[in-house]
Amino acid sequence: MTIQSFAESxxxxxxxxxxxxxxxxxxxxxxTVVAGIGGLLFGYDTGVISGALLYIRxxxxxxxxxxxxxxxxxxxxxxxxxxxxxxxxxxxDAFGRKKATLSADxxxxxxxxxxxxxxxxxxxILGRLLVGLGVGVASVTAPVYIAEASPSEIxxxxxxxxxxxxxxxxxxxxxxxxxxxxxxxxWRWMLGVSGLPAIIxxxxxxxxxxxxxxLYLKKDKSEAIVVLSKIxxxxxxxxxxxxxxxxxxxxxxxETRVSYSDVFRVKELRLAFLAGAGLQAFQQFTGINTVxxxxxxxxxxxxxxxxxLALLLSLxxxxxxALGTILGIYLIDHVGRRKLALSSLSGVTISLIILAxxxxxxxxxxxxxxxxxxxxxxxxxxIAFFAPGMGPVPWTVNSEIYPEAYRGLCGGMSATxxxxxxxxxxxxxxxxxxAVGTGPTFLILAAVAVAAFAFVAILVPETKGLTFEEVExxxxxxxxxxxxxxxxxxxxxRTGNGH
Numbered sequence: 001m002t003i004q005s006f007a008e009s010x011x012x013x014x015x016x017x018x019x020x021x022x023x024x025x026x027x028x029x030x031x032t033v034v035a036g037i038g039g040l041l042f043g044y045d046t047g048v049i050s051g052a053l054l055y056i057r058x059x060x061x062x063x064x065x066x067x068x069x070x071x072x073x074x075x076x077x078x079x080x081x082x083x084x085x086x087x088x089x090x091x092x093d094a095f096g097r098k099k100a101t102l103s104a105d106x107x108x109x110x111x112x113x114x115x116x117x118x119x120x121x122x123x124x125i126l127g128r129l130l131v132g133l134g135v136g137v138a139s140v141t142a143p144v145y146i147a148e149a150s151p152s153e154i155x156x157x158x159x160x161x162x163x164x165x166x167x168x169x170x171x172x173x174x175x176x177x178x179x180x181x182x183x184x185x186x187w188r189w190m191l192g193v194s195g196l197p198a199i200i201x202x203x204x205x206x207x208x209x210x211x212x213x214x215l216y217l218k219k220d221k222s223e224a225i226v227v228l229s230k231i232x233x234x235x236x237x238x239x240x241x242x243x244x245x246x247x248x249x250x251x252x253x254x255e256t257r258v259s260y261s262d263v264f265r266v267k268e269l270r271l272a273f274l275a276g277a278g279l280q281a282f283q284q285f286t287g288i289n290t291v292x293x294x295x296x297x298x299x300x301x302x303x304x305x306x307x308x309l310a311l312l313l314s315l316x317x318x319x320x321x322a323l324g325t326i327l328g329i330y331l332i333d334h335v336g337r338r339k340l341a342l343s344s345l346s347g348v349t350i351s352l353i354i355l356a357x358x359x360x361x362x363x364x365x366x367x368x369x370x371x372x373x374x375x376x377x378x379x380x381x382x383i384a385f386f387a388p389g390m391g392p393v394p395w396t397v398n399s400e401i402y403p404e405a406y407r408g409l410c411g412g413m414s415a416t417x418x419x420x421x422x423x424x425x426x427x428x429x430x431x432x433x434x435a436v437g438t439g440p441t442f443l444i445l446a447a448v449a450v451a452a453f454a455f456v457a458i459l460v461p462e463t464k465g466l467t468f469e470e471v472e473x474x475x476x477x478x479x480x481x482x483x484x485x486x487x488x489x490x491x492x493x494r495t496g497n498g499h
Contacts, residue, residue: 020153022329027230028149032158034208035145036165037201038101038138041108043169044176044194045135046289047318049074049128051177052187059187060121067430069121076125077132078423080111082416084136089412091137093405096218097145097211100137105202108134109195116192127191134198140415144407147399148213149231152467156332159399160392164329167322167387169197174315181308216244217404243469263410268475272401273410275460277417279341279394282452284421286348287445288386290429291317291379313376317383324387336464337393338456344389345453351382352446360439390452394418400463403472 023029056073057064063073084104091100111130118124142162150158173190180189209215212231215224224244228237263269331340355378358371402410433441461474 020151022154022157024154025151025231028151028158031149031208032146032161033165034201034204035097035101035142036162037197037204038104038142039162039165040169040172040197041104041131041194041201042135042139043166043171044173044197045077045131045169046166047170047173048177048190048194049077051174052190055187055190056121056124063121067434071427071430073121073125073128075423075427076128077135078419078426080129080132080134081136081139082132082419082423084133084138085140085412085415085419086136087412088137088140088415089409092141092144092214092408092412093218096214097141097148098205098208100141101145101205102202104134104137104141105198105205106134107131107137108198109202112192112195112198115194116188118188131194136415136419139418140408140412143395143399144411145211147396148211148407149227151231151236153465154333155400156337156392156396156464157329159396160325160329160332163392163395164322164325167318167325167391171315171318171322174318178308178312178315213244213404216241217248243467246469260409260413263406263413267479268472269403269406269410271459271478272475273414276394276398276401276410276414278455279397279460280414280418281421282448282455283390283394284418284425285445286345286386286390286449286452287352287382287425287442288390289422290425290445291382317379320380320383321387321391324384325391328388328392331388332392332396333464336462337397338460338462340389341393341456341460342389342453344385344391344393345449345456347385348382348390349446349449349453351378351385352442352449354378354381356439356442356446358439359437359442397460397463400466400468400471401475404468 053070053073057070063069084107088100088104091103108131111127111132111134113127114130115124115127118127143159146159146162147155173194176193177190180186183189209223209227210219212224212227215221215227225237225241228240232240263273328340335343355375358374358378361371398411398414399407429441432444461478463471463474466474
C-alpha cells in the first residue's frame with residue numbers, strides 16, 4: 001500500500017494530519033442536509049398514509065369496504081415513484097442533480113395540494129400518483145448528489161444522513177398524524193402539510209451548487225473546481241481534480257453513448273447492477289414498508305383497537321427507526337457496508353419470527369394482551385435491527401458502485417427496482433395476510449431475510465473508504481480476474497481490501 005493510499009484509507013486528509021470526520025466541513029454537511037430534505041419527503045409520504053388511511057376509511061365507505069382500494073391508495077404513490085425513479089436517472093445525467101431536485105419539489109408540492117382537496121378516493125389516488133413521481137426522482141437524486149460532494153472517508157455516513165431524513169420524515173408523519181386526530185378534515189391536513197418541506201427545499205436548493213463531479217464531467221470545470229475547493233484542502237483538491245480529469249478522458253474515449261443496454265451487456269456494469277438492485281429489492285421484500293405503511297393496522301390486528309393508541313404505538317416504532325439510523329451513520333464508515341447489512345439481516349430474521357409466533361399462537365382468533373405486546377415488541381425489535389443496516393446500506397452502496405457516466409442511469413434503474421418491490425409488498429400484504437394469516441405472512445418475510453443474507457454474503461463487496469475509481473476496479477477485477485492484461489484493460493489498483 002502506498003503512503004497516499006494509506007492516508008486515504010486511514011481517514012486523514014491528504015498530506016495533512018487533520019482527520020476527516022462527519023462534522024469536519026460545515027459546507028458539506030449543509031449540502032447534505034438540504035439535499036436530504038428529498039429523503040424527508042420520501043419518509044413523510046411513506047409514514048403519513050398509514051395513519052391517514054384510518055380516517056380515509058371513516059370518510060369514504062367504499063374505501064372501508066375494499067381492501068383492494070385501501071392498497072391502491074397506499075400503492076399509487078409507489079407507481080408514481082417507479083416512474084419518477086426511472087425518469088429521474090435520465091434527468092440527473094442530462095440536466096444535473098440540482099435541476100432534478102427542483103423538478104421533484106414542484107411535482108410533490110402539486111400532488112400534496114391535490115390530495116388535500118380530493119373530493120373522492122379517485123382524485124386522492126391521482127394526488128398520490130403525483131407525490132410518488134416527486135418522491136421517485138428525489139430517491140435517485142439525493143443519494144447521488146450527497147455522494148458526489150462527499151470525501152470518500154465519510155461518504156457512507158453522509159449518504160446515510162439522507163436515510164436519517166427518510167426515517168425522520170416517517171417519525172414526523174406519525175407526530176402529525178397524532179396531532180391532527182381531533183381536527184376536522186383530519187386526513188386532509190395529514191396529507192396536505194407534506195407540501196411544506198418540498199417548498200422549503202426548492203428555495204434552499206436555488207442557492208446551492210450543482211454536484212461538482214457532474215459539473216466537471218458535463219458542463220463547467222472552473223465552476224466545479226470552485227465547489228471542490230470548499231470541500232477539500234489544497235493537497236486533496238489537486239488529487240480529486242486529477243481523478244476527475246482521468247475520468248473525463250475515459251468518458252470521451254467511449255465509442256458509443258451511454259445506454260440502458262450497456263448495463264446488461266458490459267460485464268462489470270452487470271455485476272455492479274446485480275449487487276445494487278438486489279440490495280434494493282431485498283430491502284423491500286424483508287418487509288420494511290409493510291411495517292411503516294401498515295404498522296397502525298398491525299397494532300390493531302394485535303388487539304389495540306383505538307386509532308389514537310395505534311398511532312401512538314406506531315410513533316414509538318418510527319422513533320426507534322430514526323434512532324437506529326443515527327447509529328447506522330456512525331457504523332457504516334467504521335464497521336463497513338457489508339458487515340452492517342449481514343448483522344442487520346440476522347436480527348431482522350429473528351424479529352420476523354417473533355412477530356410470526358405472536359400471531360400464530362393467537363388464541364381463539366382474538367389476541368390477548370400478552371400476545372399483543374409480543375407482536376408490538378417484535379415490531380420494535382425489527383426496526384431496531386433494520387434501521388442501522390438494511391435502511392442505509394442499499395442507498396449508500398448504490399450511490400458509489402457505478403462509474404460516473406452510468407451513476408444516474410444505474411441509480412435510477414436500481415431505485416426503480418426498489419419501488420417495484422415496494423409496490424409488490426404494499427399491494428399484496430393485506431391480501432396475503434387475509435389469505436394465509438398474519439403469522440405465516442411474517443414467516444414468509446423471515447425466509448426472504450435469510451435469502452437476503454446469502455445474497456449479501458456472496459455478491460456484495462465492501463466499499464468502505466474507497467474512492468469511486470477504486471470501487472470501479474472491484475467490478476473489473478470480479479469480471480475479468482486479477483490478471484486483466486489479456487483483456488486489454490487497465491491493471492487494477494491495489495487497495496489492500498482484498499477485493
